[in-house]
Amino acid sequence: MATPIPIPAEVRARLAGLALSGRGGGGGFGQHPSRSRGAGLEFAEYRAYTQGDDPRRIDWKLYGRSDRHFVREAERDSTLEVWLLLDATASMRQADSARPDYSKLDAAKLLAACVMELALRQGDRFGVLALGGAAPLRIPLGTGSRHRDRCHFALAGLEPAGNWPAADRVVHLAEGIRREALVILLSDCFDDGVATLAGQLAGAGREVVAVQILVPDERDFPFRGGHRFVDPETGAERRVDAAAVRAGFLARFAAAREDLARRFAAAGIRLATFVTDEAADAPLRALFGAPRGSGR
C-alpha cells in the first residue's frame, strides 16, 4: 500500500518481530477502568463494594452465595495509547553531507511511520504531536489504516522550522496525553526544552521513550578545511578550521550525549540513538526488542 512516507521493505519485514509495549512489560494496564465489555475481559479479583461503585458491577451470583456485595474487578488487555511526539524545529532540517536531501525530520517521519505500523498491527490507538514547525501539529488518538493514512499525510506536509515552543505552551499541548500513555519522542534532543518536556511527561506518569536522531556528520565530524557552521535555529555561525576542532567537538558532543542519557535515565526515560545511516528499525528494536522478550 502506497503511503506518503514509504517504509523500506526490509525495515517493514524486520518490524514483524517487534511489539510496542508500555512500562512493566506484559501489557497489563489493569488499573484502567474498562469502559467496554469486550471479549477480552479477564477476571482479576473480587473486592468489597464501596459506596459509589456502579451497582451493575456487583456480582449478584456471589451475593447469592455469600450474602455480601462484591464487585467483580476485571483485568483486561487495555489498548495502548501511543503518542508520537515529533520535534519539527529548524534543527531537524539538519541533513548529512553525504545525503543532503534526507533530513533528521525525514528520519523522524520514517520512525513515526514504523511505530504507526506496529500500533496498527496491535490495534493500539496512536496520535501525533509535532512541535516546532509552522504550527503545532496535533492529530488525536485514533486507530485503523484510515487514521494511519491521515497521520501520514499530515506528517508528509510537515516542514522543519522555528524553535522549540516555550515551556508553558508545551505543557498545555502535552496535557492531552493521558497517564500511562506511551510517548515516543523523536528528536535530536539538542534543545533543552525537549529534555525538559520529556522529563515532565515521564514524571507525570507517562511512559516516555526517546529516540535521539543524529546524522553521521555529527557522529563522525568528517569535515576538513575551513567551514562556516551555521545553526539552523539561531542563525549563529562559527568559522573554524574543521580539522582543528574535530577532536574537541567529538569529545564535547559525546559528553553531551552521555549527559542526556543520564538525565533521561534519571527520569526513567529509555533512550535510543538513531543515526540516519542506520536502518530505521534499529532504535525500535533497541527500545522494544528482544531483551524484553516476555511480550504478549
Next chain:
Amino acid sequence: MGLGFLFPLGFAALAALAVPLVLHLVRRLDLVRTEFAALRWIGARTRPQRRVHIERPWLLLLRLSLLAVLALLLAGPVWQSPAARGDGGFIAVAPGVDRAAARAAAHAEEGEWHWLAPGFPAFEEPQPAASVPLASLLRELDAALSPGRPLHIIVPEEVAGLDGERPRLVREFAWSVVPGRMAGPSTGKPASLRLEVRHDADAEGALVYLQATVAAWNVQRPGCCELATASSDVPVAADATHLVWLAPISEDVGRWVERGGTALVSGVAGDEGEPLWRDAAGRPLARVIARGQGCMVALPGALEPVDLPILLDADFPQRLWRALAGSSPAPTRAVAAQAEPLQETGTRHGERRDPADARPLDAWFALLAAMLLLAERLLATRRRRGETA
C-alpha cells in the same frame, strides 16, 4: 646581454599581486557554509583563528607568478643583444686609415673595433675597399648603438662619402683624424657623350647651333663630346645613348627612347611632360617627357632662335649638357677636420630607446602567461573537486 624593459612603468602592475594574496587570506574566512545543528558543541575558543594561514599555497604561488609575468609583459621585455651593451665604447675606423695609426689614435682603448663600412665589419677583417657613404654610416651607427655608449670615430685626413648635411650625433663621440685618404667615388668620370644627330632637309640650319654647342662643351671639357650628323633616314646606331632628332617624330624614335635613350626632339607640340626651360614670360620652351626607361627633351618648335630664344644665350650649352648628360655630382669629399659631425644637444639620449638592438620577448612572456593560466585553472578546479569529494 640581458633582459631589458622598454616600459618600466608596466611594473606598476605588480601592485596587482596584492589581489590574490588578499583573496587567499580573505577567502579562508569566506568558508564553506554548512548547516550544523550541533553547533554549540563546536568549541567556541577555536573560533577566531587569527593565525595567518594561506589557503592553497601552491595555487597562490601560481597566481602570483601569473600576475608577475603579466606585469613583466606590460613592461615590454626585450632581450638586449650583446653588441648593444658592451662595456667599452664603439670604435669605428673609416676605410683608408692605417691599422697601426688607428690603434695609436685610440690609445689601445677598450672597446669594439669596427670598420665604418656597411654592416660594420670587425676591425680584424680586411679593410673595406669600396667607397663608403660615411655620413650615412655615422647616422646609422648613432641610431643603432645603445644610448650613452661612447663612440670613437677614426677618420683619415681626407674623408669621402659625405652628403649635403653634416651628420648630427646624439651621443658623445671622439673624432680622431689620422693621416690617410679615403677612397671616394670617382669625381664624375669626365663625361663624354656621343651625340647622334638625325635631321631632315628643313633642319640643316639648326646644325650650326648644335655644332657651336658641342664646340662650347669641348672647350670646357676637351674631347667630351663627339657629334655624328646624318640624315634622318640613316638608322640610329644601336649603342648610341644621346640623339638629337630634327625631323618629324616617328615611331622608331619613340621606341628608341623607351629603350633607355635620351633624345632632343624638335617639333613636339602638346602639354605632355614637365617644363624644362621657360622664357621670360614663363612659357615652357622645352619639356622633359619620360618614355619607358629613357627620356625625351621635346621642343615645341624647331631648334632655331625664332622658336628657342635661349639658343643664343651664353649658357645654352651648359643647359643642354645638364638636360642631356645630367648635372655634375655633388661634392662628397672634405677635409676631416671640417667634416666633423655636430653634437646634437636637443635630444637627451637617455630617453631614446632603440629597438634595433633588442629582441622583444612579448611572445615568450605571453606564452608563459598562457601556460601559467592553464596550470592555475587545472590546479584550482582539481582542488575544488577534491574538496567536495
